[in-house]
């Protein structure tokens with residue numbers, strides 16, 4: 001959808017940023033993601049919901065090729081990022097992850113690194129030169145609303161922060177490499193309600209510039225922050241639609257049963 005088209009119809013679905021076709025994922029013989037075809041709209045939040053063990057995290061980890069790092073794990077199918085298949089043999093997974101960053105359930109700042117070095121860690125690991133590291137650190141920490149809280153102690157260890165602050169530091173680390181897509185795997189499930197609210201506000205702000213895919217167990221959170229929702233069940237995609245449509249008028253009875261707490 002072009003800017004002009006969105007003037008005409010603000011509800012029109014934006015251009016897809018990621019197009020996933022017939023994606024299957026396995027742990028050895030165990031088939032845990034089954035023939036998923038789904039387009040992720042750009043600069044929106046797409047939430048992946050479903051009962052425990054239905055393949056949400058595995059699906060997410062296929063999008064930046066983290067899945068294949070587990071011994072015995074493999075994926076089949078296509079994941080197109082702006083029309084380029086991330087599974088093409090010439091794609092370097094480490095470079096892909098600069099475009100498709102990830103934030104995990106448990107905040108994981110590098111324990112031996114300072115707050116400053118954690119923000120710069122992606123560039124250091126990739127060996128990319130940063131012209132003005134101080135400015136980059138400040139910009140990313142401001143983006144995650146952490147700057148004022150840490151600007152006087154940038155040399156302190158990242159792990160000296162509270163868990164909510166650590167999670168925002170991890171988001172700053174992802175933003176520092178200027179990704180286009182950010183994958184969030186239950187980013188606030190280890191946090192208290194205030195830290196969770198900060199993360200949700202941040203997600204709201206980030207979607208102006210980034211495409212976000214959020215795995216969450218928390219249906220209220222999905223309702224608050226997501227624009228689109230995919231409901232997974234037993235490795236299958238049952239339904240994908242705008243979040244308001246899924247909540248008010250789901251097409252599949254399994255979606256409705258899940259949302260109304262009949263199972264899961």
Ligand SMILES: Nc1ncnc2c1ncn2[C@@H]1O[C@H](COP(=O)(O)OP(=O)(O)OP(=O)(O)O)[C@@H](O)[C@H]1O
Pocket residue numbers: 027030032050051052053054055056057058059070217
């Ligand atoms: N490293 C692994 N080795 C083998 N099987 C795994 C591994 N990780 C996950 N699985 C299995 O794959 C299936 C999908 O798991 P996945 O973590 O993707 O589900 P999920 O929907 O994200 O679950 P949850 O909501 O509990 O985090 C589950 O049956 C799980 O037990």
